Amino acid sequence: MAWAVRSLRRLQSAASSSQAVRLLESRSWIRNPRKVDVCAGQNFVLKQYSSETFWEVHGASLRTLSTTTYTTHEDASTTHEVSKGGSDDGTLTLTSKSPPRVVFILGGPGSGKGTQCQKIVDKFGFVHLSAGDLLRAEIQSGSQYGDMIKNMIKDGKIVPSEVTVRLLLKAMEDSKGEKFLIDGFPRNDENRAVFERMTGIIPEFILFFDCPEDEMERRVLGRNQGRVDDNKETMQKRLKVFIDFSVPVVKYYESMGKVHKVTATGSIDDIHTTIEPLFEQFSEAHSTGESQYATGKFDTSPTNN
Ligand SMILES: Nc1ncnc2c1ncn2[C@@H]1O[C@H](COP(=O)(O)OP(=O)(O)O)[C@@H](O)[C@H]1O
Ligand SMILES: Nc1ccn([C@@H]2O[C@H](COP(=O)(O)OP(=O)(O)O)[C@@H](O)[C@H]2O)c(=O)n1
Structure with a gap:
């Protein structure tokens, strides 16, 4: 970070009206506002990856010159070019909204993730986002990926x-929520890595519902929601995918000490009673402002334009 500030100062001392600064790695939330001294007429390019509204730019007489969206090999990016108008030097303050808090809810198909999430939402005011529900809604929307x-x-x-992370990010933004139960995600290591890369968010903890396969199968086959995948043949494939790809993600988080494993075979109410204290503790920690978030990277470097 220090090098970035130095390079910015160097740039400012040599400022001319066309000097520009590119702010990199803004795909992560930043926790504290950053103030940047600016010279009159200086231009800035704020490069923002993957989500459209997490950045706010404040500053007296700042004018937005242009906003363009383009696609790199990995992300859709938005570039905001802003300029300080008038003749006075001043301060450009970059803030981001508080980073949302995320709990991942994992477990095999039919282990009861959605059922328990609903009860947590009712009691603790989380926004529940089911990756599977978002994907099914995307099919219904007539999307190109349908x-x-x-x-x-x-x-x-x-x-x-x-595809899935974009849907999650959009749902997070649209909900305006601050704490999320993300259910059925990350389902493999790629899910996990892409989410981290695109959001900079490290989950508060992972709730893992541990359920025997025959019980999961019994529940899925009795679910009766008209899902194309709730049949014996697809269920066998889902169970294999769960073991091959999702269990390793749980192990990864276990190695970080972030997993709370819950036996998922009791009654719905008993399981809720078991997990409730976790969310009570979470709510207490949240009210005192503690968080296990990784802070986002926020570097600056000069541009040629
Ligand atoms: N503890 C439980 N005991 C018995 N049935 C359950 C329990 N929890 C959920 N179910 C039922 O099992 C089915 C699958 O639950 P669901 O919450 O949709 O699982 P998931 O979201 O993990 O796929 C649903 O029909 C639900 O009503
Ligand atoms: N992160 C995710 C979540 C779901 N999915 C897909 O959506 C299906 C249903 O997921 P789900 O979470 O709604 O249902 P369960 O299998 O947990 O009951 C999965 O079997 C995957 O095909 C995915 O591809 N990626």
């Missing part, structure tokens, strides 16, 4: 992470 998603769900396969 057929691909439908075929993958039918086959019990994991949809490419860029």
Whole structure:
């Protein structure tokens, strides 16, 4: 970070009206506002990856010159070019909203993730986002990815992470919520890595519902929600995908000490009673402002334009 500030100062001392600064790595939330001294007429380019509204730019007489969206090999990026108008030097303050807090809810198909999430939402005011529900809604919306998603769900396969993470990010933004239960995600290591890269968010903890396979199968086959994947053949594939790809993600988080494993075979109410204290503790920690968030990277470096 220090090098970035130095390079910015150097740039400012040599400032001319066309000097520009590119702010990099802004795909992560930053926790504290950053103040940047600016010279009159100086231009800034704020490069923002993957989500449209997490940045706010404040400053007296700052004018937005242009906003363009373009696609790099990995992310859709938005560039905001802003300029300080008038003749006075001043301060450009960059703030981000508080980073949302995220709990991942994992477990095999039919282990009771959605059922328990609903009870937590009712009691603790989380926003519940089910990756599977978002994917099913995307099919219904007539999206260009609809057929691909439908075929993958039918086959019990994991949809490419860029698609799922974009849906999650949009739902997070649209909800305006501050704490989220993200259910059925990350389902493989790619899901996890893409989410981290695109958001900079490290989950507060992971709730893992541990359920025997025969019980999961019994529940899924009795679920009766008209899902294309709730049949014996697809269920076998989903269970294999769960063991091959999702269990390693749980192990990864276990190695970080972030997993709370819950036996998922009791009654719905008993399981809720078991997990409730975790969310009570979370709520207490939240009210005192403690968090295990990783802070986002926020570097600056000069541009040529
Ligand atoms: N503890 C439980 N005991 C018995 N049935 C349950 C329990 N929890 C959930 N169910 C039922 O099992 C099915 C699958 O639960 P659901 O919450 O949809 O699982 P998931 O979201 O993990 O796929 C649903 O029909 C639900 O009502
Ligand atoms: N992160 C995710 C979540 C779900 N999915 C797809 O959506 C299907 C249903 O997921 P779900 O979470 O709604 O249902 P369960 O299998 O947990 O009951 C999965 O089998 C995958 O095909 C995905 O590709 N990626």
